[in-house]
Amino acid sequence: MIKITNLELTLEEEKSELKGKAAKILRIPESEILSLEIQKESVDARKEPLKFVHTVHLRVKEEERVLRKNRSPKVSYYEETHREPLIKGNxxxxxxxxxxxxxxxxxxxxxxxxxxxxxxxxxxxxxxxxxxxxxxxxxxxxxxxxxxxxxxxxxxxxxxxxxxxxxxxxxxxxxxxxxxxxxxxxxxxxxxxxxxxxxxxxxxxxxxxxxxxxxxxxxxxxxxxxxxxxxxxxxxxxxxxxxxxxxxxxxxxxxxxxxxxxxxxxxxxxxxxxxxAKSMAVGVRIENLQWRISESQYGPSFRHPKLRPAEYTLAAKTRDGRGVYSFCMCPGGLVVPAASEEGRLVVNGMSYHARDKENANSALVVSVTPSDYGSHPLAGIAFQRDLEQKAFQMGGGGYHAPVQKVEDFLAGKLTETFGEVHPSYEPGVKSVLLKDLFPSYITEGLEDGLLQFEKKIEGFTKHGALLTGVETRTSAPVRxxxxxxxxxxxxxxxxxxxxxxxxxxxxxxxxxxxxxxxxxxxxxxxxxx
Known part of the structure; x- marks a missing residue:
């Protein structure tokens, strides 16, 4: 089998044109390509015009001859892997x-x-x-x-x-x-x-x-x-x-x-x-308008019908060396109530297949370790529960979530009115000072991350971007x-x-x-x- 990488299509070209492009690179007629299977597709949005970049696997006539004559760095032989048979025990x-x-x-x-x-x-x-x-x-x-x-x-x-x-x-x-x-x-x-x-x-x-x-x-x-x-x-x-x-x-x-x-x-x-006990991460959900995220990632072409709602992955180091990063980013999604215990509130994010809701959301979390909450195997659970109970109380009960605009969080003031981003969380929200929810090192970590992420995605912290707490279930607290x-x-x-x-x-x-x-x-x- 032959593998071709970096096979590009413009936004106006169709996937059916990949076969002709592959034939040109291999210097063979299209008719000699027996099969073509897309293995990977990504978007190259680094500059205009945007491109879809593909890796494909092909079967062609006289494969050895085609490979022997081809000198393109995009072309290589691909050997299919086969797993060892599973032998039942006695x-x-x-x-x-x-x-x-x-x-x-x-x-x-x-x-x-x-x-x-x-x-x-x-x-x-x-x-x-x-x-x-x-x-x-x-x-x-x-x-x-x-x-x-x-x-x-x-x-x-x-x-x-x-x-x-x-x-x-x-x-x-x-x-x-x-x-x-x-x-x-x-x-x-x-x-x-x-x-x-x-x-x-x-x-x-x-x-x-x-x-x-x-x-x-x-x-x-x-x-x-x-x-x-x-x-x-x-x-x-x-x-x-x-x-x-x-x-x-x-x-x-x-x-x-x-x-x-x-x-x-x-x-x-x-x-x-x-x-x-094992390390984990805790923090909040951040919501931005999805079109703003797509524009920041794709540029002027962001409304093109072939482009899916854009995603992002962000990571940085805090002032004390902790990791702060985005997690489980949900384009065109919702912030949802993920509680499983009475009197304790936790949020998560989800999207439907179409990813067509107004807001993008992602967890924005700070790394924590057993040195923060104790080495007892169950200490991480107690740490999570404490945050979730505080979030429940700050929300006023009924699983209403505590929220604050990013700009207000950074300024240390209560949110009085929402901007262009309206909270997607149900059953309801309450404006609070989120710094009162977290230990200082988490608050500072979120502040550090937000300021650094604004440099990577212009407007990430502005235009009414909203924080909803609390996100604690990023991973298991124990092994x-x-x-x-x-x-x-x-x-x-x-x-x-x-x-x-x-x-x-x-x-x-x-x-x-x-x-x-x-x-x-x-x-x-x-x-x-």
Whole structure:
């Protein structure tokens, strides 16, 4: 197979013209190109005119001859990678493997087990998607929270309400398996090649349900409103879990918790499961008008119909050396209530597939470490809870969020009227001094970041740009330790997995970790008869 990089199209050219451009570079007739597949598409907006830049894979007649004669630095031979076959283990399973949690890690772990004939049992504390949607909508309208089913808990996990971003920094061949599964269950085809792919919350929810149905068709079982409340470890071996008050014998549990399963973290710690505090980041959501972000990134062409709403990634160092950065940027999206505990408020961002809402939003967060909140494994949870409780109180209750215009935050004054940016958060907001919410080092970190980011995106802090607090769930506050076999050193048969266990960040890396852990189970055990 031949790979061509930096294959450019202007905004006025069509993808169908890539074949002719590739033929010209290869110095062959178009008719000799047997197939062309786009592997990556990005926008080069560094100068006018803007261009779409592609990497493509091709099959051509007499490939060796074509490669031998071509001297273009854009052209190279591409060898397809093939994963080693998965060999099943010899240990006998007496009970079905259990997957705890139906977020990305649990979903893909269960699917892998089901595909290989292991008939997993999946436990999800929250509701199935349709009922979950209804409960989330009710919360956004009324401020009445269901602690079992919300933006954190329920089918699809927190990722189902996050825009469905599929960007990842990891390099793992299992990524192709994840993308292939998403495509086969209804995700849009462009996720296969966009440099920053996303599904959109609206489409992702449908995809999640189809994957759940595939698991069931392959012999798996999914139980909703089913929370693992306890586990029994004897002589370093997992023997039993308790689900909704009932004991359940099993020797394999894939622990695919979300990063908000605080009661489960506490239970695991009390049962001697080894874990440690880890670094994370906390801060706010910032909203700007989407057209201003697109104009800043694309220039005069920003309204061109082929250009998607622009994104940004920002990072800087604070005066005390901390990292401050944007996170989970949602073009044309909404700031949403992501609380999962009574009396504690937390926000997140999401976008639908069209990304057609008025505001862009992103988390703007400052790095914090155990040196800030303590080295006890659960200290990070206490730190998060304290901020969330303060945010709830400052908002006046009812899950109304504390807000402040960026210019007022930097000036240290209360926001009296909103500018051109109106808050998208429901069920409501209250104007506050956000410096009263945070420790001084976080306030100073946000100030430092905002001033530096204004230099990178003109107007980022102006035109009524708005801050909404508090963002605390950027990642898990703990890491549940695991060894070379991916099992907990405290309990053979217990497999910590995904973002909630501290081994992933985002949909794709969580799904990859789910597959990886399922493969470890498969290599150790053979399916039940």
């Amino acid at each position: 240990m006998l399973l007496k009970h079905r493997p259990v997957v705890v949690g139906l977020g990305p890690a649990g979903l893909f772990a269960a699917l892998k087990l089901a595909e290989e004939g292991y008939c997993p049992l999946v436990l999800e504390r929250g509701a199935p998607m349709k009922e979950r949607d209804e409960k989330v909508d009710f919360f956004m309208k009324t401020g009445i929270l269901d602690v079992k089913t919300n933006i954190q808990f329920g089918e699809g996990g927190a990722g189902a309400y996050s825009d469905g971003k599929l960007t990842t920094r990891i390099k793992d061949p299992r990524i192709h398996e994840v993308i292939g599964t998403l495509l086969s269950t209804g995700a849009p085809e462009e996720i296969a090649y966009l440099s920053k792919p996303h599904v959109g919350t609206d489409l992702l929810k449908e995809v999640v349900v189809r994957i759940r149905e595939r698991i069931k068709d392959l012999g798996g079982e999914v139980r909703f409103f089913s929370q693992m409340e306890n586990l029994k470890i004897k002589d370093g071996v997992l023997e039993e879990i308790t689900v909704n008050g009932e004991p359940f014998e099993t020797e394999v549990v894939i622990l695919a918790l979300g990063h908000s399963a605080r009661d489960t973290y506490e239970m695991l710690f009390s049962r001697g499961v080894t874990m440690e 549940i330790l695991r060894g070379e076999t991916l099992e907990s050193p405290s309990a053979e048969g217990l497999y910590p997995c995904g973002e909630g266990a501290g081994y992933a960040g985002g949909i794709v890396s969580s799904a990859v970790d789910g597959i990886k852990v399922a493969e470890a189970v498969i290599r150790k055990y053979k399916p039940m008869k």
